[in-house]
Amino acid sequence: MRISAHGLGGAKDLPIPSELAIAGAVAALVISFTVLAIAWREPRYDVATSGRPAPMWLDRLVSSRALAVTARVLGMAFFLYVAAAAVLGKDSAVNPFLGTFYVLLWVGLVPASLLLGPFFKAVSPARTISMLFARVSGVPEGEGLRAYPERLGYWPAALGLFTFVWLELVYPNATDVGPVRLWCAAYLGIMLIGSAVWGTTFLARADPFEVYSSLVAKLSIWGRRDGRLVLRSPLANLDTFVARPGLVAVVGVLFGSTAFDSFRESTPWLKLVQSMSGSRVLPDTLALIGFSAGVAIVLTIATMATGVTSGTPRRALPDLFAHSVVPIIVGYIVAHYLTYFVEYGQRTLLDLSDPFTRGDDYLGTADLQINYWLSNHPTFLAVTKVVAVALGHVVGVVAAHDRAIRLLPRRHQLTGQLPLLVAMVGFTVGGLYLLFAA
């Protein structure tokens, strides 16, 4: 059977009703200006003091070597299992490698990181293999041949994320096993070479999945202060994310690509690209770049349009504020991928039981029935989506507000926040519009 040329999964969600989209947009506006008007005037979040220490037993458990090793062993075992399906399994949509890659890994790392903290870092096969290499060759753990250049920051991760979303959303054979396997092999190769040269710092800055997961993990309650495990509110936790060059690009790719995913299926765009001669790869690529760069540029301009103090150069502002867009991204990703994750995720669990498509049932999940409750309740689904988007917007606006009163000179605090606030309302309303129109 020939596989769908437009990504995994069958039916897509219905558009959200117009009244819900409008309600969400109004909520975004109201929330934004309420925060501006009534929220605190002194910064509340401080890395050095925020969070309450977790109970001693929990700290000991979470920090234990046994848990770390268990996570690595499980991560590696799962990686090898799926790699076997990727290499030996059939080239078809029921090969669980595809579902694991696009759904369980790419979408699943968001809820996993929200609940558990930096989840991918703990199970990452690239990190495990590079740690084993280091141990075998006697290199001190985490060290490379040279220091990772600070100027590079998160730029390699932004590039890696872009190649991923291009593969998923633009490349016509995205659901053939061969090209996806090639992408994974290249990814793994680059991660291993990079970590040999620059140590595990490279993985923390350049591994697209690790950066994405660690960014989302800042919206969890788990944090660390002076080595101790602490529990923080997601807002206080988000504030502890260390800004580095390239963070704006990471945020731009994550948000822009999700918006593009809605856009590419909208009727006007579909009609346009299909009426052009030639394949849709070029127009889709340009649109994906346009969406990603658009988000990054809007964010850059909106954060720089303020008065500054001598302590913070203007060009540092975009990266220092980029974290506040993360909650908006997470809200929008929940809205965009919830059904896909729940329903195609179940499909993948079934397929995983039979990795070589020969009728095996290794995990005992092959005969489970997929639950389509979510698809069958479109109103509930639409409301959940709008609530997720609105919630993301609140957290984002509050995070930006706290950062603004910390960084901006007092007389620019109110006016300095306005451009970013307008940009955030634009992102949220734009996202809602795409959920409504596409």
Added chain:
Amino acid sequence: MRLSAVAVPLVLVLAASLTACGGSDDADPPASSQGATADGDDVAITVTREGDAFTPNGERVELAVDQTLVLTIDADEAGELHVHSTPEQEIEYDAGTSEHELTIDRPGVVEVESHEPDIVLLQLEVR
């Protein structure tokens, strides 16, 4: 705490929107509604193929759950349409004019696509 003051307008607006669409909740088709075809007539669409050129081109069509879509395919060569419902359905057609029936049993947007060349002909909005 000030944060709770932020939450108030959010809750109000969302509550308003929830009650606003409370009415449409009734229109939510039940999971195994067989009644949709009883009150609505079939929806008829004609698909034409001349070589690699297809009409319609990505048209949106509203359809009820379990309502029958009658596809009249007028083609100058044989081929196959893929219906990206969950699970997928396929429609094989011969050269000449043929009629095919299609139903979707779950709400969502379902694309009807030709392969080789890959062209989305219809997007069915199934409610």
